[in-house]
Amino acid sequence: MEPAASLTLGPRRLHGLSPVLDLLPAAQQGFVPIAVLIVSIGRWGILGALVLVAIGLGWRVLAWSRRTYRIEDGVLRIDEGVLNRNKREIPLSRIQQVDLRRRLRHRVAGVVAVRIDTAGGGSGAEAVLDALSEADALELRTALLGHRAPAPAGASQYATPAGPVGFPPIAPHHDPFGQPGIPPPPPPPGYQQPPPGYGPPGPVGQPGPFSPPTQPGPFTPAGPYPFPPPGAPAGAPGMHVPEVVAELDTRDLALAGVTGSGLLAGLSIVGFGFLILDYLPDDTGQDVSSGIADLFGTALVIGIAAILLVPLWLVVAAAASILRDHEFTLTRYGPDLHLRRGLLDQREATLALHRIQAVWVLDNPIRRKLGLSAVQLQSAASGTDATSDVARLTIPLVRAHDLPRVLEMVMPAGGPLPTLVPAPPAALRRARFRSLVVAAIVFVLAVALIRNAYALLAALVFLPAWLYSGRVYRALGHARTDTAVVTRSGPVVRNTAVVPVAKTQSCQLRSTPFQRRVDLATLRIQVAGRGPTVEIIDGDAATLGLLRNGVLGAPGARLDEQSVRKRAHADLEASDQAAEGGQPVSNYRSQP
């Protein structure tokens, strides 16, 4: 693509308020020492504090005046440094994403912090420009991303040939929660299939509820994405039409916060405990009953406190969710996902679909009752920034009827969720054994330490242990479709992980002596990046062995690796042409 070489963006400085904005976090950290200084020394302390602030500000103004950025010859150049002059050169073709962030101080000042990441990571962002004006930031993003090389011809990211490979696939049903498969009803006559990605079909001629926004909202960019390079006509090749994946309003976010906080799940367990206490006989002897009354006394106090605190906790959870994910919008622009969220701290992040290694669907008992779940996208981003949306992108709330569509949009290679094969009965016996052993230990400790009749109450712990082990077993399950492996676990917070077979990096079959006794094993499927490993727990050893061979032998994985390498080579060649050799080449051979 030629335009990369011709684009120039003149040398510019960051926004004029940047020194002040930079000073604020430092002032926040230094507030306590300065306050101590003022209090202890008095008037001279105030003077000293002012001098410190002035020095800090002066230094930052100096740094601001030295920092410039420009684009020329297909390279982003950032010159900075007061004492040590630092020239950074980032070839445009290596830039994978440009994220915008507006914290509270940025919003007050009307500026944006721009974070630029290249492929292959390393730790942290490649470059951060904090802060630019809105117009400058959008123009920079257009310039940086408008020239990304298109995917090389013939290397389809989602190419996974159909057909059984080593392991008979389970026919996919359209039932994400394991209900016996009921095929979807046939479409009514006169029904017109909307273009893919436009959400549930509406009546003929009308858009479904998820058609792209027609009016610009607060985050709508100033044009179709990727933004046309300056001078190029609108509708130039490479433009993608946006498709909304998930859009959450305040009510949704409050619901997500309340149901996801773990509080209600915990309450249900506590409530269950109180229920058991109800069934004790009323007079089992004077001492015991008075002892229990004491116990109930304290339990009552705790209960009342809990009842008062619970609504407060829920409100806080809902508020935190709203603050974090305000106006959550996840949009798909062709091969990229674009996320906007946040109230005080606004973030815009971009994640390329081909970097998504696994998709996790999370729910807990409350959410299951309400038909809700959360979806997490695990990507290969290797940056160690824990707050990065790219490494682990979470959609806080997805409704059950929407889940297949969302999964289809974020992971086309995954396919609809199949019915999961439950774990072998031996796994139930193992789970029971484990829980009962723990309960027995608790009981023995209680009897040994408490040494009177009350200790027998500890025998109550066996019932919850039995029920818990049942939940552990029922949560286990896995399935293999043509293109993906699906596995589920978790007695309380249930995770369902979908891994495309093409994304498998390596597999490991593990077994403990207890598992080997009953022919069970655990299969771990490793995907690119630093995220959690997908596991099929306590599956039949022979089945898992076949599954492993099938997964490793699938041609899709080889195609995936080839397309990753082609992308890397295209980047390297483009950057070799553009750069003057100032930018060191990444150590990674390919960036999944």
Place this chain on the structure above:
Amino acid sequence: METRADVAEHAQFVDETSGGSDAVPLSLSPKVLLFWRMPWAIVTLLLVAVCVIGAVASDATTGWLIAAAVFVAIGATAGTLLPRARYRRWRYWVTDETIELRHGLLFRAESSIPHFRVQHIDVRQGPLQRSAGIVELVISTASASTDATLPGVEPERADAIRQVVLARAEADDAV
């Protein structure tokens, strides 16, 4: 001292023993036993030294000496038997398509890494390994949790494996 002939010979051996269902399992270098036994020896010696000091410094000499004898007994038996059992369980294959590892006494693990997923292969040698004459081969993929480490092979064999595997991994690049 390794020569190019040694490495080439090992490479041929690895090439020939791999492939298809006749893949021959390879074992680690026997010198890894020395490497695995060293920590046992060091810890046992330290404990015995502590016991000797205790015996000298305090009155209950027999107690300390008995403790020392117990430590020596435990250290000797465990240090002899456990590394040997572990060595016997350690197997790896370099097949046409994958690298397979099988190891572990109680907690067994079987790892498989397709050749085309290998990003790079590192050869490491710490001071203990250098004194035992072995190297550690670390095969890395794009996943941070891939477990593909051969804890102790001869340096020539390590180079041979590296050559063979990287050649097969690169073979896809030619497309």
